[in-house]
Amino acid sequence: MHTKEKCCCCSFENVKETTDWLLSRTRHRPKIAVVCGSGLGILADGVTNKQTFSYEDIPNFPVSTVPGHEGRLVFGYVKDKACVFMQGRVHLYEGYTLCKVTYPVRIFKLMGVETIIVTNASGGLCEDYKVGDIMIIKDHINLPGFAGQHPLCGPNDERFGIRFPCMSDAYSKDLRKLALSVGSDLGYSNFIREGVYCMVSGPNFETIAEARMLHILGSDSVGMSTVPEVTVAKHAGLRVLGISLITNKVSLDYSREEKANHEEVLETGQMRAEMLQKLLQTLISRYDQLDSNQMESLNSH
Ligand SMILES: O=P(O)(O)O[C@H]1O[C@H](CO)[C@@H](O)[C@H]1O
Numbered sequence: 001m002h003t004k005e006k007c008c009c010c011s012f013e014n015v016k017e018t019t020d021w022l023l024s025r026t027r028h029r030p031k032i033a034v035v036c037g038s039g040l041g042i043l044a045d046g047v048t049n050k051q052t053f054s055y056e057d058i059p060n061f062p063v064s065t066v067p068g069h070e071g072r073l074v075f076g077y078v079k080d081k082a083c084v085f086m087q088g089r090v091h092l093y094e095g096y097t098l099c100k101v102t103y104p105v106r107i108f109k110l111m112g113v114e115t116i117i118v119t120n121a122s123g124g125l126c127e128d129y130k131v132g133d134i135m136i137i138k139d140h141i142n143l144p145g146f147a148g149q150h151p152l153c154g155p156n157d158e159r160f161g162i163r164f165p166c167m168s169d170a171y172s173k174d175l176r177k178l179a180l181s182v183g184s185d186l187g188y189s190n191f192i193r194e195g196v197y198c199m200v201s202g203p204n205f206e207t208i209a210e211a212r213m214l215h216i217l218g219s220d221s222v223g224m225s226t227v228p229e230v231t232v233a234k235h236a237g238l239r240v241l242g243i244s245l246i247t248n249k250v251s252l253d254y255s256r257e258e259k260a261n262h263e264e265v266l267e268t269g270q271m272r273a274e275m276l277q278k279l280l281q282t283l284i285s286r287y288d289q290l291d292s293n294q295m296e297s298l299n300s301h
């Protein structure tokens with residue numbers, strides 16, 4: 001069946017309606033958006049001049065249904081930078097279409113956001129990754145996308161972006177460099193990594209054979225989010241940083257006893273949340289370095 005309509009509620013007009021609704025209710029004009037992953041809602045707690053909206057109250061906005069995702073949009077300042085935080089996201093496995101999953105990203109773009117920082121909880125596939133490691137995302141594998149589950153499938157609206165966006169530089173090199181440099185300055189070198197994130201649809205955690213396959217394909221960690229948001233952000237011309245907290249080790253070996261579970265994911269989030277918050281706050285406070293020649297000095301780190 002051929003259909004021209006991709007989704008009845010994610011048109012440019014819908015996105016504009018939601019954006020206008022928000023802009024008429026807040027004086028905040030964020031330049032940076034942060035998506036908080038599972039158990040990482042605390043990342044939004046340090047903002048000043050806070051104004052919050054429950055997802056339920058925002059027209060057309062998808063509502064989080066998973067524990068560890070509060071479902072609130074938080075506007076405010078980190079140092080002197082105007083930011084908006086998604087305290088909780090929605091996922092494909094919750095039954096949302098991918099254009100609904102990525103709807104907030106398009107709102108951010110229309111609001112004037114220039115940079116998006118997408119965080120998540122993920123399972124470590126790399127043998128030397130430990131629970132609690134922070135992985136700066138260098139690249140991703142869009143596994144659902146290979147099977148046609150892709151947020152950009154359907155008619156392309158040029159007001160959002162071009163038909164065939166390039167993804168080979170989805171994660172800003174400068175932002176990755178800045179994140180690693182901030183991590184090193186904060187003394188995080190022992191547990192900060194750079195790696196490849198793979199998205200699966202979920203909601204089940206991996207079988208051992210699946211985990212082995214993903215690892216062989218080049219994935220360092222695996223989760224059930226992020227890639228759709230990053231793809232739509234890149235399509236919209238936003239600068240992207242991805243940060244993944246390794247909340248559990250994925251079993252690659254039939255003799256291993258660990259069983260992945262969401263409780264462990266949330267516990268690890270709690271354990272590292274403060275350090276991640278510090279990383280994020282310092283990074284945002286040094287954000288202006290990106291647009292000055294100070295980036296050169298980061299090369300030495
Ligand atoms: O990707 P985030 O939203 O951080 O959450 C991750 O943690 C949940 C599983 O415990 C899944 O939703 C997975 O994607």
Ligand SMILES: Nc1nc2[nH]cnc2c(=O)[nH]1
Pocket residue numbers: 121122123124200202204205206222223224247248249250260265
């Ligand atoms: N698919 C998947 N998602 C996760 N999110 C957090 N940990 C995991 C994991 O081990 N596998």
